[in-house]
Amino acid sequence: MKKLPITIFALMFCTSLQAQEEPEEKKTSESAFWKHILISESMETAEKKEKPAQFMLTFPKNAPSSWLINLGLGYKWDSSETGISKIMLEYHKNTLTEKKQDNLQVGYGMVEKLTPNANSALYINADGRYVYDAVGTKNSLTSTVLFSWYKRGEEGLNLNTETKFNKGKRELLLTLYGGTQIQGIFNAKDKDAKGFIIRPLYILGAQYQFMNDSGKPFIRLSLDYTGRVDAVNTSEYKEDYTDLFKAGADIFIVNEPVNISIGGSFNYGSDPMKGLAEQQFWLVSLNIGKKK
DSSP, rough: OOOHHHHHHHHHHHHHHHHSSSSSSOOHHHHHTTTTTEEESOTTTTSOOOOOOOEEEEOTTTOEEEEEEEEEEEEEEEEEEEEEEEEEEEEEEEOOOSSSSEEEEEEEEEEEOOOOOOOOEEEEEEEEEEEEEEEEEEEEEEEEEEEEEEEESSSOOOBSEEEEGGGTTTEEEEEEEEEEEEEEEEEESSSGGGGEEEEEEEEEEEEEEEEOOOOOOOEEEEEEEEEOOEEOOOOSSSOEEEEEEEEEEEEEEEEEEEEEEEEEEEEEEEGGGEEEEEEEEEEEEEEEEBBO
16 A cells, blocks of 8 residues: 555646657647646535645655555546546545555546526535545445535635636635535444435635746645535534634645646644544645646
């Protein structure tokens, strides 16, 4: 398992460098593939809001290595006139904090527009995944269904898409999702952890960006909050209300073919499905993201 994050990161980084260095006439087939790739911290809302993958690795000479990897990779395609599908992989590993995290997820997802209006519409974002949590030695099948309202216009604030200010030099993105998360833990080292869980949840976000002359971000400030409750839980471990708050800032050093930034964030809370136990910590990391 230790070689998995190194392999993923090396392949992604080499692909990015190759895409930058090759002449335009040699990029046609590669670009056709590359435009379908998503890179994010998580695949749940990767199409609407870029939350870049995070990396920090340390290899002391006479001590165990330390890891921080929050990486989601997806391949998307148009599945209908109003929707997309994607296959995805997520890996979350953190040995830098007091409570360790080691979580692998693979699955399929879709985003579909449910109403026809071009400037305001209801979207559904759904997925199904296999989840392996190495810390708790648990195997799960999960599904998350989220609904969001999209609003775009010349006046007022937009929702789930950017609102531009100062002739495009500033951008504000407000996001709101609500839905349900279902997790069936079918195999676990601790037999009491096995069970069926339904978690209604909501996700709130605000992101403010300073744009350069090319229309690319060079500074990003963000706030994210997720709240959930185990309305149904047949395991022996009750969660009650759990939440996760993140506040971060990123300085971008590369915008093409992927966004690369140095970022810092404050994190407080937990995410049961991703194996993140409740705790608080500050984080400085190298971030890589690709939304479109």
